[in-house]
Amino acid sequence: MITRRNLLITGSAAITAGALYLAFKPGSPTDQPFRIGLISRSEINTLEPSQAATESPISIVWNIYDRLVQLSEAGDLEPRLAERWESNDRRDKWRFAIRSGVRFHDSGYGAGRTLGPSDVVFSIHRAVRLPGYARTLLVDVVEGVSDFLEGRANSIRGIRIDGDTVEFQLSRSFSFLPDRLAASYLSIVPEGTPDEGDTPAGTGAYALTAWDRTAQRITLRRFEGHWQKLSPDAPSEIVVRSVPSEALGAAELKSGGIDYAEFNATAYPAMNGQAGTLYRIREYDHTELRLIALNQQKPPFSTPHGATLGRALNLGIDRDILVRTLDGGTPFAGPVPTRPTERFQLPFDRAVARSLVDTVPKELRRIDLLVEPVDEARIIAELLVPQWSEIGLTVTAIYGRADFFPVVINGDYQMALAYYGPYIPSPEQYLWMYRADAAPVPNVMRFSNDTFEAAFTRYTAALSDTAAESALDQALAALLQQSPTVWVMKPPRYYASRRAVEIPRSAGLPVYARMKFQPPIG
Known part of the structure; x- marks a missing residue:
């Protein structure tokens, strides 16, 4: 078995340690x-907020720019450029009071200006208009985004200014608008910032x-x-x-x-x-999860045995082996690695996994696994393949595909080992990737299930904690039953x-x- 100890590191890092590090005085x-x-x-x-799509540039954007709200270290929403917010009883209208006295940086487009509600409205229009992830956060909930994107309107009718407040009119009851506005893609830039050119000033x-x-x-x-x-x-x-x-x-x-x-x-x-x-x-x-997408439009997962195979693949993994080999991480066998959803998992049970595989026709037990071309994914795949062999599945790992992501997005695969890590680590965003209208990205599984869709919609529109918890439980139960994904672990x-x-x-x-x-x- 591969272990940390016999991984080879090529090249020499033999640079003298004589250089002194800088002293930092606390306080x-x-x-x-x-x-x-x-x-x-x-x-x-x-460093364009709406375009930064990977961790390195996003981590810089996170510190140069502010958003209306942001998640705290504990995972709770906290005020940023909106000093307070509220919704009506139906949660289809939200109001964000913009903080006064906020100044943009002294360099970049809009340098030295004072923040106002018009900067917020402009930033959201700009982020939605530019191709990228931002539009997907609002198009399904804010009135008029579709018309704006399709050229039928010059502005988003569901966003307006009322004094020092920005108001959002939604197309349905939706409890998670503040969470979505906490995404880096919706950072605030000065009004008039051009689409291209120097990095705009932030706050x-x-x-x-x-x-x-x-x-x-x-x-x-x-x-x-x-x-x-x-x-x-x-x-x-x-x-x-x-x-x-x-x-x-x-x-x-x-x-x-x-x-x-x-x-x-x-x-x-x-x-x-x-x-x-x-x-x-x-x-x-x-927030990242290592997972394996199971293509619901390709055999064997498009057959009546697809859900059974999905559950068997999940139950057949001893995730503790992965944690020991990678010297860290957290074994997690479910779709949402946040409280209070930890109980919705398919943990290791080789006997049950083997019994499930026994019900599947032999011709459906041979599956190809496309592996993201990075070392961590390769190591994980090399550990998973023999474990699945022990439950009666023959999985062939395919490594080194430079076109991995286009192949997965186009749906030309059976199983694909990659990752999903929302920058809004809420149950709503972890589950959003399973929505039918989220295909092909991030729903590369092409998963569509009426029971899940109905429960998810009830969850996001729930007006009480009790109703939200009940709907969330139903959505998670539907996912575990259908198992369109193998949930592997939170890697270290x-x-x-x-x-x-x-x-x-x-x-x-x-x-x-x-x-x-x-x-x-x-």
Whole structure:
């Protein structure tokens, strides 16, 4: 069996550790830059809020811009640019009172302006109009978004200004509008911001001062004019780099080239091998689930035996083996890894899985598994295939497809191992990917089930906690019964630092303004 210990790291990270790391005094922002390395992550290819679609650029957007509301570290909604909000009894009309006295940064389009409701309305129209994820958050609930997108209207009739308040008229009762407005894609920019050009000014705790696209280096400056009190430890300057190599990231941290690094499971051997007593490694919380999409429009999952196979695939996985091999993470066998839904899982039960497979015709027990071309997915697939063999399934893993995502989106697969990680970690957003109208992205399974759809709609429109809980339970039960997905685990995500530093996270993303330092190691 593959283990962490026999993963090979090629290349040498033998750079002397003689370089001194910078000292950070707790309680006072240092004049020295705090250097962050994002190891083997996606490129920082855009800082346009509505277009940033992967974790590296989104984590920068999260700190440059504000949203109307935001999830706290505890997962609760908290006021940002909206200082308060309310809905009518039907929850089909929402009002957000815009905070006064908020100023945009001193550089970029709209620099130095004071925020007003018109900036909010403009930002939402702009985000919806530009191709991207933002429109999907509003098109199904806000009146007039479809007409606006299809050119039948010049504006969204369901969004209007009333004094210092922005009002949303919805097409149906919907309890989760504030949650959706907390997404990074709906960050607020100055009114009139062009679609292309320089990065617009934000209102966040950090302002962009430099972006070297070639070197993949972002420089942020603490914004002293921010509307909210910042942590006294929040550095005056932060330099964020995308570091493409795991070995290089480990060497840079060891030598003092970076102060803090974030990385995935496959970088752990290199980082841990270099650590010694120089720096510490910890897991951080995030929203991502490793899962396997089961194509509901391809045999064997399009047959009457599809749901049985889905349940067997879930029940046939000993997820504790994955956690031990990856040196971390959380085994999770259900669609929503947040409270109070943990009980809705299909945990390991090899005997039941084998009995389910026995009811499936033999010709349907051979399945291809398309694997996302990253090391973590490969390791997981290599652990899953023999486990499924033990319950009577022959699964062939297909690795190294550079066209993995187009193939999956086009539906040219049987099973596909990838991930789903909403930046709004609510049950509504974890379940949204199973809506029929969410196909083909993120509903790449092409899953459609009337029982689930009806329960999900009742859940999002519920006017009481009791009704919401009942509907949510029914939606989750329908998903487990149909099993259009194999829910594998929450994979480990790590940070390493040369100092005992705490960077709180909101919706799995770092909040630099709340950074706190402790005395140096050693």
